[in-house]
Amino acid sequence: MVTSVKKPPVLVVVQLAGGNDFMNTIVPFANPLYYDYRPTMGVKEDKVVKINDQVGFHPAAAPLKQFWDSGKMAIVQGIGYPGGSRSHFRSMYIWHTCEPVKISTEGWLGIVTKMLDPKKENVLTSVNFGRGLPQALVSKGVPVTSVGDLDNYGLMTGLTVEEQRMEALDRFKEMYAPAMGTGPVMDYLSETGNSVLQGAEIIKKAPEMYKSKVEYAGNEIARGLRDVARVHLADLGTRIFYVNHGGYDTHSNQAPMHQILLSDLTRAISDFFRDLRDHDAADNVTMLVFTEFGRRVADNGSGTDHGAGGGAFIIGDNVKGGFYAEYPSLKQPDLADGEDLKHTYDYRGMYASILEQVMGLDSVPIVNGKFEQLPIFK
């Protein structure tokens, strides 16, 4: 019997939609300029969960400290791309497709899915939880499973007579037979229908097999990460998981909103890794937490407007914990357009670091070029 088979790496991507305020997540409390810019939105120094003499976590992000202290969390600072877009939708599209200038229809994780499973042997190679497939996972002809409700995922489940259900599923299969050339959306429907047909029968094992001592909270991100845990623990060969956490567009009422968001997010991440560790299934999992942009340096009195220079977290047993890239300067002359954090590092380099150092893939065709990698991983 083989005693040690190296488990294939698994990437969990957590998308913070709306533009997370990096300055109020990793707070530069020792910099007096921070409090000048943030008279109402600044997080008070005595509340900050300090991680060195310069910066610390927002108090609601305290659950992340365990990862930091055990050296399993990388904080990538000052991330952006040339000509940062302040449009949520454009900026998210840029992060999803690795194309800051032109429009690409290929999502970076769609290409990854194709590389990991070129023969399309497993429709569960990449799984998204949520309603609406993120562009990051879209690539023509690449099946990706998207699950709105894991406990009720399955076609024709209303047909209670099993024989009739099987017949209906057979007809469904015939009707969704690939008929290339009938139009891109029709082709896509065929692929999607077939993915559901194959995926549902396999994935429905996951909730049946799952047992855990961890009690997740009832919010969106906790449910999402619990679903990731359930499928990961069922060992169905999924390599990419994607979940969305929305609500970060805090133009107003930011203080209480951001508190809830960060608290929900970081508790869910903490519960998720505890769940995996309890099942001895954490060591091959890398989590990337990203957002489309940071927010304006100066607050607007009750919140913050769209800015640049965001940040990302990478968490996992394989991570060499620490800060990567530079926290952008807060000095007025150093700001982009006089009001935004200037990015110090290109997001595509961070993708490349994950792809090359963890997933063992050639990053160039995925991120569309060569970008500076960071030595984030052991």
Add this chain to the structure above:
Amino acid sequence: MPETEKAQIAHLLRRAGFGATQEELDEFTAMGYDATVRELVYPTPRALDEPDILQRYYLGNLPPDDHRFPGEDLLLRYYPDISRAEGGFVAKWLYRMLNSHDPLKERMALFCHQLFACGGSKAGHPRSNRRQIETFRRVGLTNLRTVLVEVSKDPAMIFWLDNNENHRVEPNENYGRELLELFSMGAGNYTEADVKASTQAFTGWTFDQPLVGTVYGKWPTKFVYHPEDHDDSEKTFLGETGRFNGEDIIDIICRQPATARFVARHLYNFFVADEPPVSAWSQLPPRNIEAIETLSEAYFSHRGEMRPLMHTLFTSDFFKEAMFQKVKSPTDLVAGLARIMGTFKEPEIGIGKHLNAMGSMGQTLMNPLTVEGWITGQGWIDGGTLNERVNYAVNEIADTSVPGTQDLIDRLGTDGESVSLERFVDLCLEHAGLSTVSKETRAGLLSHAHAGGPIKFRSAADRAMSETRVGKMLQLVVSAREYQFY
């Protein structure tokens, strides 16, 4: 596909309204295509077709002015759950979509809701959100300037995009930006300096803070302008300079060719054929540039009036040629199925389940997740939502006792004592509004028909058996790929 006038009218009624019954279709076919367009765009005034009973079933009524409607107060005080149980205003809106004699009004309201996407979950003030839909119903077919002014003064929108936090000394860019990016011109047609000027111009545009909610509802709110909080300094916006207020900004916006093209593209995407997501529009050219040109010209020649613009759209060749070029939204799927089945012709309990189903398919009306609105077209479909769509339609159509299915069975029975299996499949497809399907789909349906043997109408027992067969055939029809298009 035979482009008969009847098929084109059916297409028109699916896009300008929410589909038609066979009866309505025959009526309009007798009138002809052009007369049907006129009737949709300039409807004959009719008596209000909203019975009082609608209010009793769905509530969510809006008082005629800003005072509370006493009946509603009292009902809600005694039965606080009554409106929630049946979806309240959204239920009423869906009911109107199914039954209105002025369907384009409901369509335009839905168009406005998609374009000026505003989510109720943030506000937690349903009274403002349903007032916004009423505003869209009222102004959707007036003039783009009117629509933009009303949107900018709408309390639900002001709260959703934080304009109540946009102050002279502390500007908040959320509304100033999205007005340009998502509501009128589109990314790439203005600068960051224009965003700031637009933001300044809308300072002081806010609403009366409503009193806190009471046990039986919430108080209404309304637009107010606070001149002391307005930044009246000189601004430069899209090359023009002046001490602009919000309405001046909208005037300038409405004069831009970019605005005409952006609105034209939205109309095309919503009424004609699917386009890629709005965020890609600055990079990807329109699917049909000539159509956008035609609509832009109509926009300027009719000075932003929406009715003549819609008339131009519905009478154009590009519209007539676009049958089955759109993926049904969850609203269209649910409304279309109710039309086929002939349900909800009168207010009935049970509509809430359909609203929940739309949510599972990715469209919770009055609560889009972001200001970008829903990603339409292919964006409606992923594994999870397709799963929900298929299961919903299959489960719904299983009930063969509904009037629509009974009609279909009657029509099958008029063929004589037995019906050919080809004819059986064709009639079921036609009933579901599908005129042509791929050979794979047809083969799938036919093999199902063959497996069940002949369809007979010699006896009552035959009819009962045929009814079961029709139910199962319709279940397959609504799970076909083609059924996702309209």
